[in-house]
Amino acid sequence: MSATNTGVPAPLDTTLPSPVPSEEHEHCPVTDILRRIGDKWTVLVIVLLGQRPHRFNELHQGIEAISQRMLTRTLRGLQEDGLVHREVFATVPPSVEYSLTPLGNTLLTPLSALATWAIENQPAIAASRHANSLPGQNS
């Protein structure tokens, strides 16, 4: 049933295209993208690569808390989706340079919007989270 809209226009200043296809067979691409960039390190890698191309060890040292395995997995995932370009230089020792593809570069725009929102509202979220986690001792 796609006609769930009973003539009630959403009074929102943001026009959501229609990210809910209401089809259990097909999942919306929004969820798909969120599942891709919603992991622990993907966004950090994208942001770093958005500044300039990095080599493997540059990324590894730039994030510092990521393991080699997760860095490789993250880059492979981004590369598979066409967001990151991998170029191997047959030097000695070998070096691999990672960079954002044009497609990956366009992701920086909506990602920065979300980042701005997160930074702006992080105190409010932290406050609400902390308040709801505590038992109501005062009232």
Place this chain on the structure above:
Amino acid sequence: MSATNTGVPAPLDTTLPSPVPSEEHEHCPVTDILRRIGDKWTVLVIVLLGQRPHRFNELHQGIEAISQRMLTRTLRGLQEDGLVHREVFATVPPSVEYSLTPLGNTLLTPLSALATWAIENQPAIAASRHANSLPGQNS
């Protein structure tokens, strides 16, 4: 594999784990938000609630593929962060209405930007993902 539990007491999976068990390293709020909305169902719930308030079963039937457990956990997480408001009506039978808070409503703006990007570039991503997964005879 087999049940080789080393006497681990059954953890209560319905209780939300402590957000910060100890003096964990402080990570950027962007990653924090991505970890929150990057799960499997949170965005769908936010979008549905962005259209209009929904009751529990409305959300459950609107998504259809989510289990009661995950719907409850998703709503609890959003409620804890102050993005979703929960109002109980002491009727018979009881009904609970969920709606976006003003803070949660502001999330729709950057989320719609990301949704638009995802819908726009979903074909390109799917094509790249499919091409790289195949043993294609490229170059």
Place this chain on the structure above:
DNA sequence: CTGGATCCGAAATGATACTG
């Protein structure tokens, strides 16, 4: 220097039964 392979624990998710 890059990164694949393997093992392990933790967390997320799903299915189901039960309850006020």
Place this chain on the structure above:
DNA sequence: CAGTATCATTTCGGATCCAG
């Protein structure tokens, strides 16, 4: 109707070893 409790499965993430 709106959850909660429990269990099983999958996925995620880290540590380590090993290879080109």
